[in-house]
Amino acid sequence: MVTGRVLRFDQVRGYGFIAPDTGGADVFLHANDLLDDKHAVRPGTVVEFRLEGGDRGLKASDVRIVGQRAAASPSHSHESSYESSYVPSHEGNAGDDLCEVLSESEFKREITELLITTVPTLTGTQIVAIRQELSSLAKSYKWVES
Structure with a gap:
């Protein structure tokens, strides 16, 4: 095994x-x-x-x-009601000099999962807006493939 x-x-x-x-x-x-x-x-x-x-x-x-991976501890007291079990797909590759470059759709899926898991009270409209801004930022730094 x-x-x-x-x-x-x-x-x-x-x-x-x-x-x-x-x-x-x-x-x-x-x-x-x-x-x-x-x-x-x-x-x-x-x-x-x-x-x-x-x-x-x-x-x-x-x-x-x-x-199961331990949940991340909240960094602010107002976040104590949120217990995140989200772990980015690159986690576990610590020490690697290279990182995985995601497609834009994979990046958006990762962001969506993170937002839903971390802040389940967000509306669909809020998630779409946050996702769009983060996606634009990721493109500008070439963190994602277009």
Whole structure:
């Protein structure tokens, strides 16, 4: 069995990727290979799995959750009612000199997840406005691919 952290997981589409603790290529994760509820799988979730060769590369099977990433502690007292379980997809790559450049749509998905998880009271209109401003900023610094 191999351990690693979930980098990202799309609960609607039912798949994502795991970064093995041993390093190397990311491993494909499909919801059908989960031994636990797919709704418990979030970025940062620690999992244990069997490593298999698939048609398109490495694939995880018999995936079991062994831990959840601790929630970030609020930095301001008025934020104490918010407990964020959001972990960006690049988390866990500490020490790497290179970072992943996301497409604009992936970046917007990450922002949306962050906003919904951190401040669930935001309206759709507020989320769209924040997302647009952050996306423009990310483009200006070339943090995203257009």
